[in-house]
Amino acid sequence: MNTFLSRLNSLFAMTMTVLAGLTFCCFLSTVHHTHHSIAKLDTPSVLVRQAPDYMIGHEINDLGHMTLNIDADLNHLFNWNVKQLFVYITAHYKTEKNAFNQVVLWDKIIRRGESARLQYSRVNPKYYFWDDGFGLRGNPNVTLALQYNVIPNSGRLLNIYAEGRHVVSMPENYIKGRA
Amino acid sequence: TMGLLDISFLSDLKRMNKRQVFYQFLSFGMIVSSALMIWKGLIFVVVLSGSMEPGFYRGDLLFLTNDLEDPIRAGDIAVFRIKGRDIPIVHRVLQVHERDDGYVKFLTKGDNNAIDDRGLYAPGQLWLEKGDVIGRAKGFVPYIGMVTIVMNDYPKFKYAVLGLLGIFVLLNREA
Numbered sequence: 149m150n151t152f153l154s155r156l157n158s159l160f161a162m163t164m165t166v167l168a169g170l171t172f173c174c175f176l177s178t179v180h181h182t183h184h185s186i187a188k189l190d191t192p193s194v195l196v197r198q199a200p201d202y203m204i205g206h207e208i209n210d211l212g213h214m215t216l217n218i219d220a221d222l223n224h225l226f227n228w229n230v231k232q233l234f235v236y237i238t239a240h241y242k243t244e245k246n247a248f249n250q251v252v253l254w255d256k257i258i259r260r261g262e263s264a265r266l267q268y269s270r271v272n273p274k275y276y277f278w279d280d281g282f283g284l285r286g287n288p289n290v291t292l293a294l295q296y297n298v299i300p301n302s303g304r305l306l307n308i309y310a311e312g313r314h315v316v317s318m319p320e321n322y323i324k325g326r327a
Numbered sequence: 328t329m330g331l332l333d334i335s336f337l338s339d340l341k342r343m344n345k346r347q348v349f350y351q352f353l354s355f356g357m358i359v360s361s362a363l364m365i366w367k368g369l370i371f372v373v374v375l376s377g378s379m380e381p382g383f384y385r386g387d388l389l390f391l392t393n394d395l396e397d398p399i400r401a402g403d404i405a406v407f408r409i410k411g412r413d414i415p416i417v418h419r420v421l422q423v424h425e426r427d428d429g430y431v432k433f434l435t436k437g438d439n440n441a442i443d444d445r446g447l448y449a450p451g452q453l454w455l456e457k458g459d460v461i462g463r464a465k466g467f468v469p470y471i472g473m474v475t476i477v478m479n480d481y482p483k484f485k486y487a488v489l490g491l492l493g494i495f496v497l498l499n500r501e502a
Contacts, residue, residue, distance in 0.1 A: 150498070171468060203445055204453045232382050234419070234438060238401045248425040250401040257438060259381060280424040280432075295402050297419075299382045302468050305389075307402050 175303035178229040187220035187294035187310035189237065192270050194316055196284045197323050210284035212239075212277035212318065215270045216254060220294060220310060222264035233258045234297040235266070237273075239316075241290040243283020251277055253292070287318040370462060372406055372415055373472030378437030379404075379417055386473030389417065391462030398431070399423060399457070404464040405435060410449050415461055418444060424454075431457055 191214040200206040222233060236255035243249060253273040258264045277284075284290070294310040363369070374387045383389070391406055399405065403420045421443055422434040432454035436443040445453060478485045 153495070234382060234402075236402055240401075245426070246424045247427045248398075248423065250423040252401050252421050257381065275421065278422075297382075297402060297404070300467060304466050305404060305464050307400075 171302045174229050174301055178227060178300065178303060181227070183225050183296075183298055183306065183308045185220060185222055185225060185296075185310045187218070187266075187312045189219075189292050189294060189312065189314040190217035191215065191292065191314065191316050192217060194319060195323050196318050198282070201278055210279040210282050212279070212284045212290075213273070214253070214277070214316065215272060216268065216292075217270065218254075218266050218268040218294070220266045222258065222266065222296065222310075225296070225298065226260050226264065229300045229303060230298055231260050231301050232299040233264060234299065235294065236296070237292060237294050239277065239290050239292050241283070241287055243279065243281055243287065245281040245283060249279065249283070251275070251279075253277060284318050285322060286320045290316045290318055292316060372417065372461070373475050374417055375414065375476070376416075376437075378439050379419070380439045382438060383417065383467070384469075386470055386476050388468045388472045389464040390466030390468075392465050393460070393462035395457075397463075398425070399433060399460065399463065401433075405433075405455075406461045406464060407435070407455055407459045408461060409447060410452070410459070416444075416447065417464065 194212070194214045196210055196212045198208055199211045200208050201211075216237065218237070222235065225233060234255065234257055236252050238250050238252050240248070240250040252275055254271070255274060256266070292314040294312070296308055296310070298306045298308065369390060369392055371388055371390050374383045374385055374389060377385060389404075389406070399420060401420050401423050404417060405420050406415050406417050408415055416435075418435040418437045418440075420433050421436045423431060424433070425431040434443055434445070434454060448455070478488075
């Protein structure tokens with residue numbers, strides 16, 4: 149019984165050591181990758197209105213709405229140590245009230261094995277583009293960027309920008325009507 | 328070369344076999360890693376819920392940094408606590424609004440959740456602030472934290488393991 153337990157103990161310790169070593173090698177083998185890619189973004193229609201945000205006590209804020217064209221091929225980013233790409237499009241801009249604003253408009257989870265060829269035309273954003281205030285109307289520089297979070301089997305979690313940003317100049321006038 | 332090996336500490340090294348040298352390096356490595364962790368403010372947390380699936384599952388381990396110089400941006404994976412509650416939540420930053428004076432407020436959402444986290448925040452709280460954030464996830468190791476989750480969810484298992492360890496120690500002593 150004694151030798152059985154101590155053999156079990158050695159086996160367990162060996163298994164853990166090998167697994168730890170493999171996990172570490174998995175991380176080391178891809179630590180130098182740059183995850184570079186290029187994306188083409190466009191906004192076929194851009195609108196802005198003022199509306200009460202019922203999620204924050206009906207406070208009235210600027211609400212932007214822009215449809216998106218997305219063209220990017222991220223298939224080459226996958227390897228044995230990338231299990232998922234969390235892809236997202238952010239709009240960042242400056243307003244009088246806030247020196248820096250960044251809002252996610254659209255996101256997608258791509259798991260290894262699924263196609264990472266993004267081709268979207270005139271899609272609606274996934275999230276409401278609320279500003280904290282009235283800084284969207286007439287804002288000359290709202291920059292859209294495609295980013296992705298590379299989630300490994302083990303290793304560093306990185307957020308990378310795709311090359312290719314798109315600058316939007318917001319309309320000078322609000323449109324009327326309900327959000 | 329005989330002259331060099333005459334120096335006493337080098338002859339000690341010669342006498343140590345390969346395993347001992349290896350363990351020396353390992354201990355040194357552990358000290359260096361601990362120092363690095365303390366210096367960089369590195370801590371780790373176990374993922375407790377399925378709200379970030381399929382990226383993170385319950386039991387996965389995340390290494391966090393809390394570098395105040397590195398601003399929090401949309402897409403970052405932030406680990407935060409709601410005021411008055413103990414459990415750390417691991418979700419992704421959805422919106423950031425930063426004023427000139429440096430005050431930042433942000434909104435989060437779990438990848439696997441349909442809606443943002445406003446329903447999770449404290450009553451009346453609409454945004455998270457820097458003070459709520461424990462750190463941001465920069466590194467990932469799968470499965471390792473499963474032990475702490477099993478120990479928490481099944482206290483009988485915890486007592487069983489402790490009991491077995493106790494027996495093991497006692498048996499060894501007698502032998």
